[in-house]
Amino acid sequence: MFRLLVRKFLEVFLFLLFIMFVSFLFIRLAPGDPVLTILNVDELSVSQEQVDDMREEMGFNDPLPIQFGKWLLDFVRLDFGTSYSTGQPVMQTLLKALPATAELTLGALLVMLLVAVPLGSLSAVYRGRWIDTFSRMLSIVGAAVPSFWLGLILIDLLGVRFGSLPTMGRGGFASLILPSLTLGLAISSVYVRLLRSSLLDSLSQEFVRSARARGLSEGRIFWLHALRHSLPPVITVFGVSLGSLIGGVVVIEVLFAYPGIGKLVVDAIRQRDYPLIQGYILIMAVVVFVVNTAVDLSYRYLNPEMKLKEKEAHR
Incomplete structure (x- = not known):
């Protein structure tokens, strides 16, 4: 029983690491820009400078490996980030x-x-x-x-x-x-x-x-x-x-x-x-x-x- 649980936990660790990387990569490569959604550019007049400032503030200008590393570090600390839509953890x-x-x-x-x-x-x-x-x-x-x-x-x-x-x-x-x-x-x-x-x-x-x-x-x-x-x-x-x-x-x-x-x-x-x-x-x-x-x-x-x-x- 103990060996089975240890083997399962090792499997889930590797599985979660793979899932985190693949999901992070695919989500970032998907069409659409969350910055434009947050700023509501379809209804409000927003300058390109505001869009660039928001992207810099949210870290989207960093290379993908750096973005993933920051997110993984937060995940290790059990911090999943803040929702863009609700503003809550x-x-x-x-x-x-x-x-x-x-x-x-x-x-x-x-x-x-x-x-x-x-x-x-x-x-x-x-x-x-x-x-x-x-x-x-x-x-x-x-x-x-x-x-x-x-x-x-x-x-x-x-x-x-x-x-x-x-x-x-x-x-x-x-x-x-x-x-x-x-x-x-x-x-x-x-x-x-x-x-x-x-x-x-x-x-x-x-x-x-x-x-x-x-x-x-x-x-x-x-x-x-x-x-x-x-x-x-x-x-x-x-x-x-x-x-x-x-x-x-x-x-x-x-x-x-x-x-x-x-x-x-x-x-x-x-x-x-x-x-x-x-x-x-x-x-x-x-x-x-x-x-x-x-x-x-x-x-x-x-x-x-x-x-x-x-x-x-x-x-």
Whole structure:
């Protein structure tokens, strides 16, 4: 366990260093000038001298390696800079928007579990019957439908026609239902098919037949043996697809005007807010690392074979 954590922390250090350099370089090379956005040259009369003075003050006239070195030094001191658009520290701005994104993510995961686990399980247990056909067709349709289109349909049906749910903003539990439902349904199609396939493989294993021979009930066999054995592939795919989930959160937050980190960073990209964009990239990189580490550690408890292999390797 200790060796795994040390190896993971070394990996994340190199990964973060690479991410910081690439993001810094690409953001600086992207079209647009944050100085012109800050000075609002489209609406105000600004002289070239004022633009030059602002660029010098913000350090944009320095070579890129020097700019990166200054930013990296500030990062080591846990100073992510000040947002150009809000005028507040980047970390404070991101942490202020984090609870909204966390609520939406947890809500989407809850919807995904409520949809994928029952449908995937019933599809595997009643293979070839109508519920199997229905769940497979539903998962195919769900995989083909873009999340933003599904969101627009739900807004029209539940928000506009019936008027039962709010369609924009964040104002309590009701405002969380539509975005969570949209994102949860969009990602559940993948896990329905994956859980079905993994459960079918588990139910055909020798340990299931042995459990039946010992007289265990079908429910006990399913919940304590087959389902546990089928979870590692599902968790693996979740760790790999975390980036897609984060991207989906960004799209849904913009669609529903939900004031989370995703909408915040989209606004930052429009305004060329370099510090805020880089702070977002770093936070998402750390989140991906933490989730993937948790996935690796969970294998030890969900798959006893890994424990045996580790013990044999240390002998």
